[in-house]
Amino acid sequence: MRRLWLIGALVLLIGPVVTWSRFLEHHDIRRRASPIDAAQPTFAAYWRFLDEARRFVPEGSSYTINAANGDEETQLFMISAGLFGGVRPYPATFVWAPQPGGGREAKYVLVYGSAGCPSDATMMRLVKGGSICIRGER
Amino acid sequence: MTSAIYLLSYAALPLFGMLLAAHRVTGIDSRAARIGFAFLAGALLLTIEATIFSIAGIRWNVIGLSLPLVAASLTVLLWPRIPSSPPQLAGRRTLVATHVANAIVLISVLHFALSIITTQSVSPDYVLFWGVKAVRFAAAAALDPGFLLSRFPPPHVDYPPLVPVVQAWGLLFSRRMPWITAAGMSTVWLVAPIPFIRWSLERAFGRDFAAAVSAFWAAAMAASFAYSGCGGNADATLVAYISVAGVAIIAERYDPRSRWIAAAAFAGAALTKAEALAFIGAMLFGIAVRDLLRRDASVVRRVALLTLSTAASISIWFGYQYRFGLPVGYHRFTNFQGLLLRNLPVILTEAPKGLSAGCWGMSWLIPAAVLICVAVRSPRRLIDALPLLISLPLLFAFFAFLYLQYTSGLAMQMSWTLPRVSQPLLSLLILGTAFASGPLQENTGRGEPRPGTVGAGSLSPPPA
Numbered sequence: 001m002r003r004l005w006l007i008g009a010l011v012l013l014i015g016p017v018v019t020w021s022r023f024l025e026h027h028d029i030r031r032r033a034s035p036i037d038a039a040q041p042t043f044a045a046y047w048r049f050l051d052e053a054r055r056f057v058p059e060g061s062s063y064t065i066n067a068a069n070g071d072e073e074t075q076l077f078m079i080s081a082g083l084f085g086g087v088r089p090y091p092a093t094f095v096w097a098p099q100p101g102g103g104r105e106a107k108y109v110l111v112y113g114s115a116g117c118p119s120d121a122t123m124m125r126l127v128k129g130g131s132i133c134i135r136g137e138r
Numbered sequence: 139m140t141s142a143i144y145l146l147s148y149a150a151l152p153l154f155g156m157l158l159a160a161h162r163v164t165g166i167d168s169r170a171a172r173i174g175f176a177f178l179a180g181a182l183l184l185t186i187e188a189t190i191f192s193i194a195g196i197r198w199n200v201i202g203l204s205l206p207l208v209a210a211s212l213t214v215l216l217w218p219r220i221p222s223s224p225p226q227l228a229g230r231r232t233l234v235a236t237h238v239a240n241a242i243v244l245i246s247v248l249h250f251a252l253s254i255i256t257t258q259s260v261s262p263d264y265v266l267f268w269g270v271k272a273v274r275f276a277a278a279a280a281l282d283p284g285f286l287l288s289r290f291p292p293p294h295v296d297y298p299p300l301v302p303v304v305q306a307w308g309l310l311f312s313r314r315m316p317w318i319t320a321a322g323m324s325t326v327w328l329v330a331p332i333p334f335i336r337w338s339l340e341r342a343f344g345r346d347f348a349a350a351v352s353a354f355w356a357a358a359m360a361a362s363f364a365y366s367g368c369g370g371n372a373d374a375t376l377v378a379y380i381s382v383a384g385v386a387i388i389a390e391r392y393d394p395r396s397r398w399i400a401a402a403a404f405a406g407a408a409l410t411k412a413e414a415l416a417f418i419g420a421m422l423f424g425i426a427v428r429d430l431l432r433r434d435a436s437v438v439r440r441v442a443l444l445t446l447s448t449a450a451s452i453s454i455w456f457g458y459q460y461r462f463g464l465p466v467g468y469h470r471f472t473n474f475q476g477l478l479l480r481n482l483p484v485i486l487t488e489a490p491k492g493l494s495a496g497c498w499g500m501s502w503l504i505p506a507a508v509l510i511c512v513a514v515r516s517p518r519r520l521i522d523a524l525p526l527l528i529s530l531p532l533l534f535a536f537f538a539f540l541y542l543q544y545t546s547g548l549a550m551q552m553s554w555t556l557p558r559v560s561q562p563l564l565s566l567l568i569l570g571t572a573f574a575s576g577p578l579q580e581n582t583g584r585g586e587p588r589p590g591t592v593g594a595g596s597l598s599p600p601p602a
Contacts, residue, residue, distance in 0.1 A: 001508075001575055005350035006235060008504040009242045012357035015497030016249040016364065023258060035317040036265055037257040039367055043265060044257075075266075081292055082270035082315070085277045089290050 046076050047083075049112055049129030054083050056125055056132050057108045062088035064103025067112040070096050076112055109133040141319035144312040148177075148323060151304070154207035155180030158402055160214050165395040171337035175399065177330040178378055182406040182451070183207055184307060185300040189281060189454050193461050197279040200310050239349035243332060246353075246360035251325040254369035260321045264370030267292040272305030273315050283462035296468050298455045300409040301372040321370030327378045328363060332356055334382055335569065338389045338396075343576035351572040355381075358501035358568060359561070365496025366557040372411050373558045379407035380417050380562040381569060384526045387425060388573045390440075391522060397443060404444050405451035412468045417562050418448050420532040424525035431521050477542040484548045485541050492556030501564060505571040512574045519574045526570030530563050 027038055034047035057063055063084060067073045073093035080089070092103035103109070109121045110132055117123050117133035124134040155176035158164055166172045187207060191198060253259035261268070270292050274285045281303070286295045305320055332352055339348035359377060368374050383403035390396040407414035422441050429437035459466045495501045509527070512519055520527065537559065544551060 001577060002235065002347045002350045004504075004508065005347070005354045005572070006238060006242075008500070009239070009350065009354040009357045011504070012354065012361055012497045012501055013242065013245060015361045015495075015500070016245075019253075019258075019364065019496065020249075023256070027256070029256060032257045032318060034265075035257055035260045035269075035321050035370065036262060039257055039260050040262050043262055047265060077290070078266045078270070078293065081290075082265060082273045085274055091290055094290055 043075065043079065045129055046072075046079050046112070049127065050076065050080050050083050050110070052127040052129070053110050053132050056127075057084065057087055057110075059086040060088075061108060062090055062106045063108040063110055064090045064092050064106035065110045065112065066092055066103070066114075066118065068114075070098065072112060076110075080110075107135050109135065140312045140314050141316040144308040144316045144319050145323070147308040147311040148326060150204060151180035151184065151307075152176035153180065153211055154183050154204075156211040157183065157207065157214055158398075160211070162217075163395060163398050164402075165393060166334075166337070166399075168333065168337040168340075170333035174330045174333040175382065177326065178382060178406055179402055180207070181300060181304050181375075182402060182409065185303045185409050186451065186454055188303045188307075189299060189458050192281040192283075193458050198276075198306075198310060199279065203307070203310075235346050236349045239353035242353035243356040246356040247325060247329055250328055250360040250364050250369075251322060253364035254322045254324060255318060257318065259364045259367045260318075260369040261367045261371035261373075264321055265317070267294055267297075268301055268371050269305060269315065269317060269320065271299075271302035272309060272320070275299075275302055276306040276309035276315075279310075281458060283464070286464060287462065295464065296459070297372075297412060298409045298452070299458075300406065301375055304375075305370075324363070324369050324371070324374045327374035328356070328360055331378045331381050335385050338385045339572060339576070341389065342392055342573070347572075347576055351568070354501075354504075355565065355568050355572075358495065358497070359565060361496035361501060362557065362561050362564060365494070366561070368558065368561075371558075373561055376407055376410045376414055376417075377561050377565050379403045379410060380414070380421075381565045383407065383418075384421065384566050384569050387421065387444075387525045388522060388569075397440060401443055401447035404448045408448045408452040409455060413559065415448070415452075416533060416536060417529060418444075420529035421525050421566075423532065424528035427528060428521055428524040431524070474543060477539070478545065479542070481542050481544060481548055485538060485552070488549050488552040489556065492552050493560055495557065495560075495564060502567065505568045508575050509567070509571045512571070523570035523574040526566040526573070529566050533563055 023038070032038070034044040034051065036047060037044045063080075065073055065076045065080060067076055070093040073091065074096050077089070077091040077094060087108075088106075090101070090103045090106040091099055093099060104120070108124075109118055110130065111117060112130040115126055115131050117131060121133035121135045123131060125132045152159075152173050153176070155178065156172075158179040159166055159172045159176035164175070166175060184203065184207065187203060188198060191203070196202065250259070271285075274282055274292075278285065281299055285291065305323075308320060308323070309315055332355070335355060336348045336352040339351055359374075362368075363374050363377075366373065380403070383400045386396040386400035386403060390400065404418050407418060422444060425441055425444070426437055428434075429440065456466050458464075490499065493499055493502055509520075537556070541548060541552060
């Protein structure tokens with residue numbers, strides 16, 4: 001019986017061998033920019049954009065996120081909660097529901113997937129994946 | 139540097155957990171098993187303490203959280219120690235088999251760890267809410283009710299706090315969140331139960347069998363965790379607690395002190411994920427059935443102890459919810475509006491994919507085949523393992539009941555949830571089968587059976 005369990009355990013290692021050989025066909029071993037680079041490329045793109053944008057949004061300020069659709073805005077906002085601690089959130093969309101005000105109270109507008117800014121904000125910086133816009137002092 | 143500091147912070151958890159792991163009440167006489175269980179117990183005690191601090195309005199810091207737990211552990215550690223079992227001399231065959239088993243465990247652990255570090259197996263939930271909560275709790279030095287009650291809370295504010303608390307503990311040291319390293323620490327939840335499982339099986343069946351089963355368990359769970367993307371979420375944690383509880387429940391037959399280990403593990407599971415209550419309920423039912431079949435009069439006392447420990451730990455979380463005006467309890471995740479039988483073909487098609495567990499389902503099929511053999515040859519041997527095995531039909535029926543209610547998107551839901559929600563069952567299948575199939579002979583491969591143990595599968599009563 002012991003031998004059966006041991007052989008069984010060796011058989012189970014075939015799965016990981018196949019997984020790694022497939023992974024290494026398409027990826028290399030390197031330091032990753034986001035924790036979900038290989039698992040969820042779409043989320044990883046969101047993460048990289050937010051992580052880069054975070055460096056330009058000061059503590060105690062406020063931010064909103066604009067994207068192509070409510071789904072993207074929802075996911076981006078959820079991920080941003082872990083990166084934008086200390087910054088007041090005004091999501092344009094929260095859990096797939098457009099929010100009253102649409103995030104117009106926020107000083108910083110993080111625009112994902114576009115180099116443009118809303119009409120009431122000016123371009124502050126282009127980052128990979130989008131742009132950071134700033135509204136006048138309130 | 140941030141990653142290294144974060145990583146080192148986890149070394150404190152076994153020290154906290156020594157309060158239970160080194161105590162005579164649990165009676166763990168293997169150093170490795172004691173450390174493994176101490177990690178699980180330490181995470182549980184830290185979570186209880188951190189939640190009570192938050193309820194009382196005491197802000198977290200490393201010294202404030204450490205001092206009570208270290209002081210309590212020291213009182214146990216400085217007490218006359220439980221002697222560690224001496225190393226056993228082993229024959230050549232034993233050595234080879236043990237080395238092969240150890241190598242399989244090492245490869246399996248590396249597989250899961252590297253899968254996370256290369257970001258193949260990090261859960262999206264980690265960046266959506268598990269890790270988010272950890273960052274915000276550490277920043278607020280509390281289970282921050284302001285964040286959970288804010289206009290824009292994270293998803294699943296009702297989920298119990300153990301995983302975010304443990305992740306936040308590391309952040310109290312490192313200050314900045316090393317996101318990949320913190321997710322990588324899920325590997326510790328795979329490693330921690332292994333020595334305990336091995337020690338428990340070794341007491342009943344001897345070293346060779348214990349090593350082989352532990353290797354199989356590690357390979358199966360690592361493949362499943364990596365495949366299902368369990369880095370950074372609570373799945374590996376839940377499996378760790380449920381597995382230790384399951385093993386301890388069966389080992390109670392050989393050592394009554396194991397019931398305290400099972401009680402602590404249930405308490406940990408209850409503070410890890412909401413669905414833990416379903417697994418605990420099924421296992422308690424299994425205990426009741428087993429004890430009734432054995433005509434064991436202590437069934438009520440046994441079930442009551444395990445129910446109480448679960449209720450006590452979850453009450454702390456519900457107490458926190460009550461204290462800060464959060465909805466007390468868990469959100470319902472379905473509103474029963476009837477069963478849709480048209481879902482049945484989808485369930486039957488998707489289930490094999492969901493149970494592939496990163497190895498084409500071999501981790502299910504091999505123990506299932508062994509179990510069938512045992513059931514055919516000596517069905518009475520299944521009785522001892524009933525608390526673990528009975529959970530499988532009960533919970534698969536429960537999953538089917540839930541899946542039959544989906545009005546749309548069932549295939550996608552199953553592909554996302556089934557690989558993860560079935561992991562504790564996979565673990566219970568492996569461990570239950572191991573206990574039912576272990577060698578019956580008294581000679582267990584490591585000389586004479588240890589005093590206080592009985593031959594596996596023996597239905598004779600445990601020694602007084």
